[in-house]
Amino acid sequence: MxxxxxxxxxxxxxxxxxxLLDIREKAFDFITDLKLSGKLLEFLHDIDHDPAIKxxxxxxxxxxxxxxxxxxxxxxxxxxxxxxxxxxxxMFKEKNARFREINVLNKLIKSIxxxxxxxxxxxxGTVVTPFIGASLVADFRYASEHAVFSMI
Numbered sequence: 001m002x003x004x005x006x007x008x009x010x011x012x013x014x015x016x017x018x019x020l021l022d023i024r025e026k027a028f029d030f031i032t033d034l035k036l037s038g039k040l041l042e043f044l045h046d047i048d049h050d051p052a053i054k055x056x057x058x059x060x061x062x063x064x065x066x067x068x069x070x071x072x073x074x075x076x077x078x079x080x081x082x083x084x085x086x087x088x089x090x091m092f093k094e095k096n097a098r099f100r101e102i103n104v105l106n107k108l109i110k111s112i113x114x115x116x117x118x119x120x121x122x123x124x125g126t127v128v129t130p131f132i133g134a135s136l137v138a139d140f141r142y143a144s145e146h147a148v149f150s151m152i
Contacts, residue, residue, distance in 0.1 A: 001013050001014070001015045001020075002014045002015070004043065005039060005043070007030075007036070008024060008025060008026060009023075009024055009025065009026055009027065009029065009030035009036060010022060010023050010024055010027075010030060010036075010040065011024065012039075012040070012043050014053065017052060017053060017054040017055065018053070018054070018055050018056075018057055019043075019047040019050075019053045019055070019056045019057070019117075020056075020057050020058070020059075021040075021043070021056065021057070021058035021059075022058075022059060022060075022061070023058065023059070023060040023061065023064050023065065024060075024061050024064055025061060025063065025064045025069070026064075026069070027060070027064050027065055027069065027131065028069060028070060028072075028073035028101060028130075029073065031100070031101055031104050031105060031108075031130075032073075032097045032100040032101050032104065034100065034104075037100075037104045037108070040108070041104075041107060041108065041111055044056070044108075044111045044112065044115065045111070047115075047117060048114075048115050048116055048117060053117055054117060054118060055117055055118040055119070055120060056112075056115060056117055056118070056119045056120070057120045057121075057122065058119075058120075058121055058122070058134075058138075059121065059122035059123070059124070060122075060123060060124060060125065060127070060131075061124075061125070062124045062125030062144075063125055064125070065125065065126065065127045065128055065131045066125055066126040066127075066128065066150070067126060067128055067150055067152055069128075070128045070130070070152065073101075076094070076097075077092050077093060077094035077095075077097045077098055078091070078092055078093065101130065105130055105131070105133070105134065108134055109133050109134055109137050112134065112137045112138065113137045118139050118140070119137070119138040119139045119140075120138055120139065120140045120141075120142070121134070121135040121138035121140070121141050121142065122142045122143075122144075123135050123141070123142070123143040123144065123147045124143070124144040124146070124147055125144075125146070125147065125148070126147075126148045126149075126150050127147065127148070127149055127150065128150045128152055129150065129151050129152060132149055132151075
């Protein structure tokens with residue numbers, strides 16, 4: 001296995017004709033970090049132009065995309081001090097982080113969809129709404145028997 005990039009958030013590697021993307025933890029933190037998410041998008045571009053790579057396989061650690069991770073992320077960027085009337089939209093103290101999350105995930109999904117190589121996703125554990133689209137855009141989708149899609 002040839003490891004191209006590895007950090008607390010994800011590992012990118014190649015093995016033979018396969019490019020591997022292992023989404024580890026704090027996925028919502030890396031997806032809002034422009035440098036790290038840029039590295040991931042650059043990787044997708046590079047494998048699409050590498051004739052030696054025949055397929056991209058991406059998978060997640062069981063706890064990396066669950067409700068608790070998403071709740072921690074949303075709690076960090078929301079302004080919980082302001083009273084809510086139940087009608088107004090939520091107030092974010094870190095609006096840019098929320099906008100980045102949405103935009104980078106959309107860009108990630110579009111990048112995966114435009115790949116000319118075969119894309120295989122492997123889902124395990126609970127996967128919350130923002131990452132469901134990324135798994136559904138794959139050509140082949142596999143889920144462990146304990147995988148759960150959460151629409152929070």
